[in-house]
Amino acid sequence: MLFALLLVQIFIPKFLCNSEISFSDNNDGLVSVAVIFRHGDRTPVSPYPNDPYRNASYWPVGFGQLTNRGKMQHFQLGQWLRERYRNFLPTQYSEKDIYVRSTDVDRTLMSAEANLAGLFPPQGNQIWNENLTWQPIPIHTTSEQDDNILAMKMPCDKYDFLLSKLLKSKTFLNINKKNHDLYAYLSLYSGTAIKNLETLEYLYNTLTIESIYNLTLPNWTYSVFPNKMKPWAELSFAVSCYTKDLARLKAGPLFNDILKHFANSTHHKSRKFFMYSGHDTTIANILNTLDAFEYHSPPYAATILFELRALNGSYFVNILYKNTTVPQKIILKECPFYCPLEKFVKLLEPIRLSPDQWKIECEMKFLGIIPFSTLQNTVFISCTVLLFLLLGSIFISIICTKIRSDSKQDYLRLPNEDI
Template sequence: RHGDRAPTEYYPNDPYKDEGKYWPRGFGQLSYIGEEQHFKQGSFFRKRYNHILHETYNVNDTYVRTSYIDRTLASAQSNLAGLYPPTEQNRAQPNIKFQDIPIHMVDMDNDELIWNTENCAKYTTLLTYLKESDEYLCVMNTTATVQKEVSEFAGYSTFKRIIYDILFIDLANALVVLSPTAKDGEIEVRISELYNLPLPEWTKPYYPQPLKNLYLFEEFITAAGTNELQRLSAGPLLKEIISNTQAKVNGTLSPDRGLYIYSAHDNNVVEMLQTLKVFNGILVPYASAILIELRNKSDEYFITVSYKNSTELDPYLLQLPGCDALCPLDSFVELTKPIIPDDLTTECTEEVVAGQEYHFEIPAADLLANHLGVHPVTNNLKDPQVHLSQWNISHSQPYWW
């Protein structure tokens, strides 16, 4: 994920909507903090992968791809500054204090790896149907009052989930400098220290909770809430990763690179974690990275998946359901086969069966139950008058109130 940034937009009653005064680089742009975060990550990657990289950039070493957004491009530049620090060759050119490294990007209309869901009609239709599910409607009914009140305070005519991101100027920013067990109150204090922008008084009953869970549910859990949505969102990128990995093993990868870097967004990280069935339901901090690594042990090939969600801590080794943490490559390929699209263009134009009921699948269903306290026990949940009695949600549970 890109590093710390300014809010991408402001709400109508936002006291900090003066872009020139509060966000001198512009809305959505990478901040100085974000630059530092990715420089640290790049330095970490240099130590971790030094044995497979030249000191000076070589086209056969590294390939970098970003989304068509300024902050992911700037994050990649900062990351590469840490990954490829100046060398003796640079010192011979004192006016050039960095290594110039190509960064590749594709415009949004043609991006099939990072912005692919924006151009996939089938994904849009499936997401619409999922939002008609009992589970989704239950959450919307349960939070209807909160959404109405927040909209009125913020000046919205209808609720926008982005309000949470604006209010905390992204909670994940604080997570990189605090313990992973930091409480919301501690995080809010840290944000004030970073930006010195106290939140309006009206936000206290709603921020960080219940807006945090509503944002998590709507923006992330729902977006990859079924196997089909995962197949169309993270599936194409995972397909490219597996293809490059198999080519590396077979000796057919050309150029024979050792490192592929994709600079993207929090939704891309969550979609990949959900697709691999290892998402823990926690918002993705800035400059987080998923490390999918090929390992050779006694002439056998394995895949490990790690999650680095802090610039200060080592990555966490993850274990995919159905495989060991050190997962044989063949097993990894077989395990992920159901969520790898054969041909994305063809699948995105396929018609979706109308009238079929869609429900959240693993891991989204588990997240609803274990993280958000939503336990479906009936299929008749569209009536807002019955939702509290039909679902195990009550005012005593600290999920939405």
């Protein structure tokens, strides 16, 4: 019964997505826009050991790199954004209008560059080379290990603990148990250990890319790919933000960033446009945190749009998801499509985390009070002090024993006169 319910969940949408958005009125009252997208088409990140196409010569670029197809996908997405926001975003680039952030990965940085080429082709005095309809636009990034906003990979002890606890729960142990034979089959023929949803998705992703490039897959794949692997690969994208606590620590800083921009925009103290270049996991984490994730593998160039509008003296937030040609409305469970900004902020208040709050909450605490880092330091210092005291006591004891021994050797008994 558990697995029947789970499979039903996989295929039933959690958000309403049957309304198309026209271009005729999409600039009405716009104040600020936050765009978050996945990079474009890429080669496999890491071929499996028995992969017949693990030789780089089969691929147009290196492993994990953006392909020409991926560049075109984002160039066209940039053109689509230009058309959608033609009456909102000036055609001439200005650093006062847009801020672009990317994870520190080649394919996301290059996707942002290709996107901006479509969004801001140089015009007028911005044309600096008659033979090149492109202009440089700054893209900001930081090391993945230092990025808790977009890459979401900055170390967090509490998150790791909660995720480990989730994966050891009855639900996920049963999932792994149910897929034991599938894991064993995939491990045998792929040559790599497939032991959970994450490793299954990695393999599924590689096979998907090879099929996109019309490469003939090995015979062993026909019985499992895509049908048997697909639902579990799609479910894997829900794991990172499966609970509210996980979602808070994983996506809280990004939502805080967006809400901060929107708050500043209501006082005309912020840019119009914010662009975030990320990954399929970025898209899944955002939708899942909003409780609006229909289990799927977010496709290349999948895009989430957060639009802040001012209508009749009030502010509203629209959310749209573009994973095909037409963006679809995302309607939150407790808010209409035109969600009042105050209500939107209230709904996300339990999720959002400032970078400083995030660091504090990421610390594991002993008995829920003392951070383990503090406890470890305290224990280390205490043990060091005790060790020195013990060594000091031993040293003093040895010295005292030595003194007593020497004093006995130096003592001379006076002769008895009678003797």
